Amino acid sequence: MLHLSETEKRVLVDESQPALAMAMRILVATAEILGASRLIAVASAHIDGCLYLGDSGVFFAEKLVQLGGRVAIPATLNVGALDLIHPHLVQAGTHHRSMAKRQMQAYLDLGCQASWTCAPYQTGHRPGLGENVAWGESNAVVFANSVLGARTNRYGDLLDICLALSGRAPYTGLHRPENRHANLVIDLSGLPGALKSSESFFPVLGSWLGRHAGASVPALTGFEAPVAEDHLKALGAGAASTGAVGMFHIVGQTPEAATLADALGGNPCAETLKPTLQDFRRERDRLSQQTGSQLDCVALGSPHFSYAETRALLTTLAGRSSRVPFYVCTNRFVLHKLEQEGLLEALARAGIELVIDTCVAVAPILRGKGGVMMTNSAKFAHYGPGNTGYQSVFGSLADCVDSAVSGKITRNPGLWQDQ
Amino acid sequence: MAGSVKARVLVAGRAQGVVLRLDAAVSFWGGVSPQTAEIIQHDHPNRGICISQRILLLPAMIGSSSSSAVLLELLYKKIGPKAILMTEIDAILVLGDLVAGEMGYPTIPILQVAADALQNGQAVTIEENGTIGF
Numbered sequence: 001m002l003h004l005s006e007t008e009k010r011v012l013v014d015e016s017q018p019a020l021a022m023a024m025r026i027l028v029a030t031a032e033i034l035g036a037s038r039l040i041a042v043a044s045a046h047i048d049g050c051l052y053l054g055d056s057g058v059f060f061a062e063k064l065v066q067l068g069g070r071v072a073i074p075a076t077l078n079v080g081a082l083d084l085i086h087p088h089l090v091q092a093g094t095h096h097r098s099m100a101k102r103q104m105q106a107y108l109d110l111g112c113q114a115s116w117t118c119a120p121y122q123t124g125h126r127p128g129l130g131e132n133v134a135w136g137e138s139n140a141v142v143f144a145n146s147v148l149g150a151r152t153n154r155y156g157d158l159l160d161i162c163l164a165l166s167g168r169a170p171y172t173g174l175h176r177p178e179n180r181h182a183n184l185v186i187d188l189s190g191l192p193g194a195l196k197s198s199e200s201f202f203p204v205l206g207s208w209l210g211r212h213a214g215a216s217v218p219a220l221t222g223f224e225a226p227v228a229e230d231h232l233k234a235l236g237a238g239a240a241s242t243g244a245v246g247m248f249h250i251v252g253q254t255p256e257a258a259t260l261a262d263a264l265g266g267n268p269c270a271e272t273l274k275p276t277l278q279d280f281r282r283e284r285d286r287l288s289q290q291t292g293s294q295l296d297c298v299a300l301g302s303p304h305f306s307y308a309e310t311r312a313l314l315t316t317l318a319g320r321s322s323r324v325p326f327y328v329c330t331n332r333f334v335l336h337k338l339e340q341e342g343l344l345e346a347l348a349r350a351g352i353e354l355v356i357d358t359c360v361a362v363a364p365i366l367r368g369k370g371g372v373m374m375t376n377s378a379k380f381a382h383y384g385p386g387n388t389g390y391q392s393v394f395g396s397l398a399d400c401v402d403s404a405v406s407g408k409i410t411r412n413p414g415l416w417q418d419q
Numbered sequence: 420m421a422g423s424v425k426a427r428v429l430v431a432g433r434a435q436g437v438v439l440r441l442d443a444a445v446s447f448w449g450g451v452s453p454q455t456a457e458i459i460q461h462d463h464p465n466r467g468i469c470i471s472q473r474i475l476l477l478p479a480m481i482g483s484s485s486s487s488a489v490l491l492e493l494l495y496k497k498i499g500p501k502a503i504l505m506t507e508i509d510a511i512l513v514l515g516d517l518v519a520g521e522m523g524y525p526t527i528p529i530l531q532v533a534a535d536a537l538q539n540g541q542a543v544t545i546e547e548n549g550t551i552g553f
Contacts, residue, residue, distance in 0.1 A: 022521055029517050033429055033510045053485060054453045054492035060522060136484060156484020156511055158491065158518045386449055386461065 002032050008039060008168065019069030023162035027170070030159060036170035040132055042152075045075040045164035046120050046144075048136030049157040050107040051362055052081040052100035060158060061106035064165070069110050072167035076115040076125045078137045079304075080104040081363050084116070085335070085356040090363045110161065116357035117331035119233065119304040121148065124333070129255050132175055134163035138246075139303045139379065142236030145247035147229070149255035151175045154246055174246055180256060181265030182219035182249050185272040186212075189222030192277070195415040196223055199312075200396035201280070202231040203378030206238020208283040212273060215244040219263040219270075221251045230309055237303050238378035281416055287381040287394035293408040296371030296390070298322065298400050299360045301329030302379040307337045314346055316397055322351035322404035325367065329359035351404075361387045374400050374409060421553060424536045426504065428549040430516045432528030434502040439473035440539035441465050447486035447512065456498045474543055475500035478534065480507040490515030494524045502527050502545050506534045 004012075011017070011024045031039060049057065081100035083089045090097070108114060117123055121143050127133045129149035135141050136155045144150040153173040155163055163169050174180055186209065188196060195201050209218060227235070227250055239245040249257035257263035264270055300313070305328050313328065328347075335356055338344050347354065360366055361383045366373065373390035375381055376397045384392040395403065399411045442464040445451060450460035456471040471493075490512055493499035503512060513529055520526045528545050537543065537553065544552040 026514070026517055026521060030510055030514055033508060033513050048484065049488070051485075053448075053488045054495070056491045056495035056519075056522070056524070057488050059495075060491070060518060063522065138484070154484050156486070156514075157488040159487070159514055383449075 019064045019067035023165035026162045031170035034172045036172045039168040040171045042134040042169045044133045046135040047160045048078040052103045058103045065109045071111040071164040075112040075164040076120040077112045079358045117304045134169045136160040138240035139237035182263040184216040184218040186220045187274045192419045202234040203238045204284045206235040207378040210239040210243025219249040241379045241382040289391040294372045295409045297325040298374045298404045299327045302377040305330040316401045320405045323407035329355040423552040426530035426532045426549045430529040434545045436474045436501040438541045440476040444479035444481035446481045446483040447489040448483035453492040470500045471498045474502045476504045480509040487511045487515035494519040503529045504532045
């Protein structure tokens with residue numbers, strides 16, 4: 001039974017604030033269905049609903065604008081369906097283009113920030129430990145819960161903006177401390193240390209984790225060294241694309257897992273899985289639909305590439321250039337930094353096309369009617385075939401670069417071999 | 420009527436039609452075309468079937484958080500199912516229906532039923548109070 005405060009009840013029928021009342025009605029009805037006992041205040045929002053999927057989504061956001069809606073808390077925006085900086089990149093008809101733009105504009109009119117990124121946590125939006133927030137976009141949700149220790153469920157289209165307008169969320173799921181404890185242990189101690197600190201391991205680990213953890217909260221043990229932030233990002237994104245993982249712990253590193261006992265929170269009967277190198281090789285191979293050498297494009301940056309990842313790309317390129325279209329999806333924050341550091345020219349010379357505000361998996365950017373796309377992202381590899389018509393091939397950053405330079409797929413088994 | 424079952428009402432409404440019981444869970448986002456209401460998930464056992472105008476019985480839940488927007492789009496285009504019967508509560512789909520109501524689009528009844536309550540192809544009548552007659 002849902003109990004509302006007097007203020008919340010007043011908002012529901014407040015005719016002087018019709019957008020807020022509408023948001024509250026939708027929120028309260030959802031909270032009742034979820035079985036929440038009350039609503040809680042949330043400190044910030046990350047809104048996924050700004051991506052154009054159909055005209056009704058535009059009309060919904062515009063209705064909130066017409067009714068005078070304004071976000072009550074800081075709210076960043078996930079990707080839209082257009083690159084507003086490089087409008088020529090998205091190949092869509094006039095209707096699609098104009099509706100996608102209207103949808104993005106409506107969310108700005110509601111007071112959201114023009115962040116247009118699926119990695120808001122790398123552009124300054126970093127809620128603190130124990131802070132309740134209302135975030136959408138599965139990878140961002142996992143990162144906020146796991147790495148920052150903020151508390152959010154996965155809030156999707158239509159609901160996310162209602163939470164931002166009201167500053168409230170149903171008190172359920174991962175907002176509740178008892179649901180944040182691990183109920184599954186993943187022991188990685190049997191794997192080679194070099195693999196466990198390599199960039200291409202984490203998307204694969206994430207992909208495997210999503211498939212095996214489902215909606216549980218897994219605690220990972222057996223890392224010898226701290227996992228880098230971009231690797232945590234890749235792990236969460238992989239897990240959220242193959243499963244419903246909303247949070248993980250890395251024992252000894254993430255904020256709610258100083259020890260395994262802390263992560264488990266006294267949970268006595270968590271199952272332990274001990275995957276092998278062979279399991280991960282198999283998972284890595286699931287991320288590719290092709291074994292040939294044909295290569296039509298390379299796409300990196302799902303989640304959006306960070307400044308550090310872009311620097312690593314330039315280092316790996318070492319002055320060479322790509323023979324195939326090579327897309328790097330990132331955000332305005334990183335673009336600005338690259339500009340400041342004078343690196344845009346080097347990227348352009350290498351044939352790298354920066355995609356800003358959106359990404360190749362959600363907007364028609366890849367040219368032609370299909371082919372083979374190589375990526376170091378589990379999320380691109382997973383959604384690529386359905387959303388772009390391109391077959392995916394997964395490889396490390398170095399594999400992607402070497403293949404782009406030669407124009408043919410080459411993959412170095414390197415760290416994945418038995419030691 | 421040969422019989423009836425009582426279901427939990429998530430969104431109230433009346434409907435009459437034939438049950439389409441899916442053989443596997445489907446994510447509306449990526450799994451159902453918002454243009455044609457057809458099941459488009461490449462490896463779904465009911466791929467190619469149109470859910471429009473049917474009493475859609477979902478055997479399990481699978482949650483993309485954009486599924487709400489796809490249901491809203493189907494209801495806006497008046498090509499949605501006549502009702503949704505879910506065995507597990509999927510708040511994301513319910514949300515699409517609730518927002519349709521706020522937008523002034525026709526809404527559909529959504530009810531929670533037991534997994535074995537109804538069969539594919541059965542003609543049923545859904546009442547406001549959650550009674551499903553067959």
